[in-house]
Amino acid sequence: MSPISIPNSILDEARRFFEDRGSHGFEGTAMITAGPDGIARRVIVPDQTAAAAPHCRVEVSRAGKLQLAAALAPDERYVARIHSHPMEPFHSEIDDANPALTYEGALSIVAPFFGLGLRHGLDLCAVYVLRSGAWSFLETGPNREGRVRVQ
Numbered sequence: 001m002s003p004i005s006i007p008n009s010i011l012d013e014a015r016r017f018f019e020d021r022g023s024h025g026f027e028g029t030a031m032i033t034a035g036p037d038g039i040a041r042r043v044i045v046p047d048q049t050a051a052a053a054p055h056c057r058v059e060v061s062r063a064g065k066l067q068l069a070a071a072l073a074p075d076e077r078y079v080a081r082i083h084s085h086p087m088e089p090f091h092s093e094i095d096d097a098n099p100a101l102t103y104e105g106a107l108s109i110v111a112p113f114f115g116l117g118l119r120h121g122l123d124l125c126a127v128y129v130l131r132s133g134a135w136s137f138l139e140t141g142p143n144r145e146g147r148v149r150v151q
Contacts (some may be wrong), residue, residue, distance in 0.1 A: 040080075
């Protein structure tokens with residue numbers, strides 16, 4: 001599978017949303033779309049509800065799920081779920097149990113510190129790829145860059 005390229009503007013938009021949510025003690029979640037060329041086009045922020053720290057969680061509402069279903073252009077697909085955590089970036093048991101994407105090669109990006117970690121691109125984020133039904137961590141370096149790049 002060819003790498004996904006994510007423009008900095010997409011990450012900046014996600015970061016602003018996560019930082020705003022984080023300023024109220026909430027996590028956030030969004031989806032990233034791409035066209036056939038593998039270049040990310042948009043970040044889609046669905047309607048969602050959240051519980052504040054210290055027991056953070058976020059859930060896409062029924063209306064948000066309908067938004068996501070209707071948001072794609074005919075030549076787009078969702079290539080990544082991106083969401084924030086209050087502290088370290090990792091894939092929680094809840095993240096594993098409730099994947100937003102279920103196809104082989106889908107990405108899951110976890111931004112630390114309520115999105116502040118995105119100020120450094122993906123370097124401080126945890127990035128996972130779905131392989132054989134399980135989320136595999138992509139360490140920073142050539143292995144990650146072969147799957148996702150920031151431009």
